[in-house]
Amino acid sequence: MSAFTIICISFLSVMIISLAIVVIKNIVMPKKASAIPKLIKQGRTQNAIKLAKQIILKEPKNYLAHYYLGKCYLKDNKSELAILEYQLVNECAVFGEGIDEIDFKKEYGQLLLKHHKTAEALKNYLLLTQMDPHNAENYFIVGTIYRDAGKADLALGYFKKAVTIDKRHAKAHGELGLMLFKIKKFSEAKNEINLAIRLNPENYSSYYYLGKIQKEEKDFISALKTFEKAQRDPEFKIKSIIEHGSCYMMCNRIDNAAVDFQRAIELDKTNMLPETLYARYFLASCYEKNRKLDLAIEQWTYIYNRNKSFRDVAAKLSEYSDLNANDYLKDYLTCANEEFALICKNAADKALKLEILTCESKKWGCAITAVDKREENWMAIRKQVSLYCFYREPNPLEDRVVQETLESLRKVNCQKAVLLSSSGFSLQAKRYAEGRPIELFDKPKLESILTAAGTK
Numbered sequence: 019m020s021a022f023t024i025i026c027i028s029f030l031s032v033m034i035i036s037l038a039i040v041v042i043k044n045i046v047m048p049k050k051a052s053a054i055p056k057l058i059k060q061g062r063t064q065n066a067i068k069l070a071k072q073i074i075l076k077e078p079k080n081y082l083a084h085y086y087l088g089k090c091y092l093k094d095n096k097s098e099l100a101i102l103e104y105q106l107v108n109e110c111a112v113f114g115e116g117i118d119e120i121d122f123k124k125e126y127g128q129l130l131l132k133h134h135k136t137a138e139a140l141k142n143y144l145l146l147t148q149m150d151p152h153n154a155e156n157y158f159i160v161g162t163i164y165r166d167a168g169k170a171d172l173a174l175g176y177f178k179k180a181v182t183i184d185k186r187h188a189k190a191h192g193e194l195g196l197m198l199f200k201i202k203k204f205s206e207a208k209n210e211i212n213l214a215i216r217l218n219p220e221n222y223s224s225y226y227y228l229g230k231i232q233k234e235e236k237d238f239i240s241a242l243k244t245f246e247k248a249q250r251d252p253e254f255k256i257k258s259i260i261e262h263g264s265c266y267m268m269c270n271r272i273d274n275a276a277v278d279f280q281r282a283i284e285l286d287k288t289n290m291l292p293e294t295l296y297a298r299y300f301l302a303s304c305y306e307k308n309r310k311l312d313l314a315i316e317q318w319t320y321i322y323n324r325n326k327s328f329r330d331v332a333a334k335l336s337e338y339s340d341l342n343a344n345d346y347l348k349d350y351l352t353c354a355n356e357e358f359a360l361i362c363k364n365a366a367d368k369a370l371k372l373e374i375l376t377c378e379s380k381k382w383g384c385a386i387t388a389v390d391k392r393e394e395n396w397m398a399i400r401k402q403v404s405l406y407c408f409y410r411e412p413n414p415l416e417d418r419v420v421q422e423t424l425e426s427l428r429k430v431n432c433q434k435a436v437l438l439s440s441s442g443f444s445l446q447a448k449r450y451a452e453g454r455p456i457e458l459f460d461k462p463k464l465e466s467i468l469t470a471a472g473t474k
Contacts (some may be wrong), residue, residue, distance in 0.1 A: 054086040066090045081111035084121070092129075097163050101129045120150050127159065136163060154184035161193060173197055196227045222251035226258050238265045256282050260279040267300065276304040295321055295328060300453035302334070306412045309352045311338060337441070346468035351410055351440055359384050361468070362408040369470040375403065384408045387430055405432040409439040422444055424456060438464045 052325035057066035067279040070087035073080050088103030105127045113119035122145055125381050130139035140163045146156040161176035174197045180190035208231050214224040229244035255460030263278030279301035285295040298317045305314035315338055321331045341348045350361055359377055362384040372388035387405040407423060409415060415437065423435050434455040437443075442460045443451075451458050459467070 028236050054083070054090070063090055063093050067094070079110070081107050082116040085111070085117050090176050097129060097132060101133055101135075104129055120146065129195060131159075131163075136167070139163060152183060154180040154187045154190060157183065158190045159191070161190070161219075165193065165197070170197060170200060174186070174201075186217055188214045188221050188224070191217065192221060192224040192227060195224070199227060199231055199234075204234060204334075207231055222248050223254050226251065226254045228263070229258070229261055233261065233265055233268075236268075238269050241265050256285050256291065256297075257293055259285070260293060260300070263297075263300060267304070272304050272307050276301055276308075278303065295324060299329060299331070303412070306334075309354075309410075311341060311348070311352050314338075338455070340465075344465060344469065346471070347440070347465050350464075350468055352451055355379050358410070360407075362386060362406075365408075365471040368472065369467045370406070371402075372406070380407075383410050385430075387432060402434070403432045405430055405435040407435065409437065409441070411441055414442045414444045415439050416444050416445050417446040420447050420450045420454075420456060420458075424454060427455070438467070440464055 022187065034454045035349050041065070054066045056068055057063070057069065067087065067090045070083050070090060073083040074087065077083065084103045085107045088100045091100035091103065092096065099383055100311060104122075107117065107122065108126055111117055113122065116180045123142055127139050127142045127146065130142060140160065143156055143160045143163070146153070147160060150156060157176045157180040161173045161180060164170075165173035174194070174439060176292075177190050177194040177197060180187050181194060184190070191210045191214035195207045195214060197211060198204075198207035208228070211224050211228045211231070214221060215228065219226075225244050226248035229241045229248055232238075232241035232244055242262060245262040245265065249255050249262075251258070259278050259282040263275040266272075266275035266278065282297040283294050283301065286297075302314040302317035303320075305311065305317065315335065318331045318334050321328050322335060326332060338351075341351070350358070353361065356379075359379050363374055363377050363386065366374055366386050366388055370388075370389045372386075373388045373391045375389065376385075378385045384407075387403055387407070388406060389401045389403055405423070405427060409419075420437065420443075427433070434457070436457045436459060438459040440461055443458050448458060
């Protein structure tokens with residue numbers, strides 16, 4: 019074989035090899051990338067990931083392979099890895115070459131929201147409202163982002179835009195109803211939420227908002243039924259149970275309310291949800307009303323350890339801090355109604371030196387009419403009869419209580435009244451009592467009276 023022939027054969031061999039490389043690079047590799055979705059569909063995720071990585075190793079700028087690798091990670095529940103691939107595609111890819119930009123940005127937006135990258139998600143969905151202006155879902159999601167950021171005016175505008183584009187967007191109607199509810203437009207809010215429920219009766223979050231409106235309207239019977247339906251939504255289950263219990267509280271069905279609050283607490287397996295602090299707070303209120311102060315203090319202590327500034331928990335713990343130091347006050351606050359009347363009679367007799375005429379149990383405590391035994395003429399026919407009202411309400415007594423007591427004096431044939439309260443009196447109550455035939459004994463005075471009286 020001549021040298022020329024050898025040179026020609028060598029040259030042709032090089033050309034064939036080079037051509038093969040070009041073919042593999044420009045034809046075979048894209049075909050391999052396009053094979054990834056098929057592997058994902060077949061459930062062969064690990065094979066798909068391996069193939070995508072092989073392609074990226076040889077072609078780092080093959081963004082279609084990066085996109086498919088991100089999809090593989092999503093399928094494999096590795097969203098923290100998926101978002102890195104999607105971020106690279108979003109920044110560098112030329113869309114249209116195997117990747118639809120609108121579809122991609124929808125997927126990317128959901129990933130950003132899942133990882134609480136709110137600012138980036140907002141930017142992504144605002145862009146989608148321009149790219150796909152007839153899609154109500156984009157406006158709805160922007161509205162929810164603004165809602166969660168506390169920008170109610172912006173949220174309201176985007177929810178309105180969503181229902182304008184798609185009048186059958188149930189969730190948008192529900193959220194619009196909620197925003198209207200928050201700005202006290204109850205009638206409009208109710209209409210929107212009722213429409214959301216008609217469009218999708220299984221969208222149980224809407225029932226939660228409807229229940230809130232019914233509760234605000236003091237339609238507690240309807241609200242109870244509505245919150246029962248709302249409990250079918252996993253996201254709103256605990257909140258709905260708490261609201262259900264609060265309706266019972268407002269109807270003075272304390273035992274029913276306590277059952278709901280206890281159930282809500284038990285459902286929070288992590289003991290970290292902020293709403294269950296409210297359940298504990300309301301449960302403590304139920305215990306307080308039922309004179310189970312040890313249990314109430316247990317709940318207040320738990321809340322205080324989690325959040326020292328939560329409502330009036332610190333004040334409640336301070337108010338009842340002396341229970342362990344004074345058994346007489348503890349008995350006064352925690353005993354049953356029958357025993358409470360005996361404690362009040364004992365205090366009136368031994369500490370206040372009264373001759374008791376009548377003793378009547380009341381919802382708020384005990385009312386006693388009596389005369390002062392210390393007066394020289396207490397045995398006389400005409401003697402001054404006074405009304406003694408023993409209260410153990412959990413909140414300071416308001417001026418309304420003082421006014422009602424004064425109005426009742428004539429009915430019980432008394433000349434003056436004395437109110438004894440374990441929770442004290444409001445400033446308005448003290449001012450109203452000034453210059454009138456009524457005395458106010460606050461907690462320290464009551465405590466000293468109970469101590470002086472001793473045991474029954």
